Amino acid sequence: MxxxxxxxxxxxxxxxxxxxxxxxxxxxxxxxxxxxxxxxxxxxxxxxxxxxxxxxxxxxxxxxxxxxxxxxxxxxxxxRTPDQPMQKVQSMRWLCWQMGSWNKVVLPYAHQRVVVPYWGMKANESAIAEHADSLPKLAKILDTHLQGHRYLTGEDLDISDFSLAASLMFWQQAEIPVQDYPAILHWLSDLQASDWWQQSASQLDDCMRSDSLI
Ligand SMILES: N[C@@H](CCC(=O)N[C@@H](CS)C(=O)NCC(=O)O)C(=O)O
Incomplete structure (x- = not known):
């Protein structure tokens, strides 16, 4: 592969x-x-x-x-077991939402404030500002949903969790304003505590330190 x-x-x-x-x-x-x-x-x-x-x-x-x-x-x-068709639909719903709504608003933060400076250029804050007004609405939708669920589709980790949480890997460094959404932070810290998250984070850190991505 x-x-x-x-x-x-x-x-x-x-x-x-x-x-x-x-x-x-x-x-x-x-x-x-x-x-x-x-x-x-x-x-x-x-x-x-x-x-x-x-x-x-x-x-x-x-x-x-x-x-x-x-x-x-x-x-x-x-x-997925056949008796859980709704879980598959829910998963697809969050994947679509991530690509169609969330990404457009959230991705520019990390791109402009982490990636662009790493490339030695100045962040273009207007690229963030262009969609920033929509962030509270989207974060509220995600936060409200997560108040009643451990993961996006219920009690089991789902691919939509990977899809959405990835964009928050650099949330503090990129100052993505999700600090007032406790259910998002709780869900994220649960994911961040896992071995596989730590492994990806440390692989990324190694790449950045070695300057192999420039
Ligand atoms: N919807 C696509 C988006 C892919 C995409 O835009 N990738 C970016 C990096 S996140 C890229 O390769 N950009 C290169 C370019 O635009 O020149 C996906 O989810 O795979």
Missing amino acids: KLYTYPLTSNAIKVSLLLNYLQLSFTEVLIQLPKGEQYQAKFKQLNPNCSIPVLEDEGLIIWESNAILLHLQEKYGEL
């Missing part, structure tokens, strides 16, 4: 979290986004969108990070 990735982005982090959770071994192929490697013809053949992450698994090429999570869960995770 090969993962084409640039580990410092939340769409890549969510895949790394799940791979570590499932304890799957894979070869990481670094696509240097700051050098524009995503536009090279060879990579474009894998993903015509010119974006990471891309998973190659036994000849199957999968792009779109949430589709990768779904594939890993279906092939290597515990399959």
Whole structure:
């Protein structure tokens, strides 16, 4: 299994979290986004969108990070039992919400305040401000839901947890304003305490310290 990735982005982090959770071994192929490697013809053949992450698994090429999570869960995770169809629907709902609503608002924080400075450039705060007004509404929806559930689809960890929590990996450093949403923080600290989260966080930390992502 090969993962084409640039580990410092939340769409890549969510895949790394799940791979570590499932304890799957894979070869990481670094696509240097700051050098524009995503536009090279060879990579474009894998993903015509010119974006990471891309998973190659036994000849199957999968792009779109949430589709990768779904594939890993279906092939290597515990399959959902047929008597829980609503859990699958709930999972899909949160995955759609993450990609369609949450990402647009939350992703710019870490990108502008962590990734861009790491590349030696100045954060563009207006890219954050463009959607920042929507954050309280979305955070409230997530927080209210989590008040009644340990994880997004109930008592069991789900791929939608990986998908949404990945974007909060750098929430303090990026000053993503979720500090007033106790259920989000509780859910996040539960995830952060796990071995697989710690493993992904420390792999990311090692990459950043070695300057291998520039
Ligand atoms: N919806 C896609 C988004 C992929 C995406 O935008 N990836 C970014 C990094 S998070 C990327 O590769 N950007 C490169 C570029 O835009 O040039 C997914 O979830 O996989």
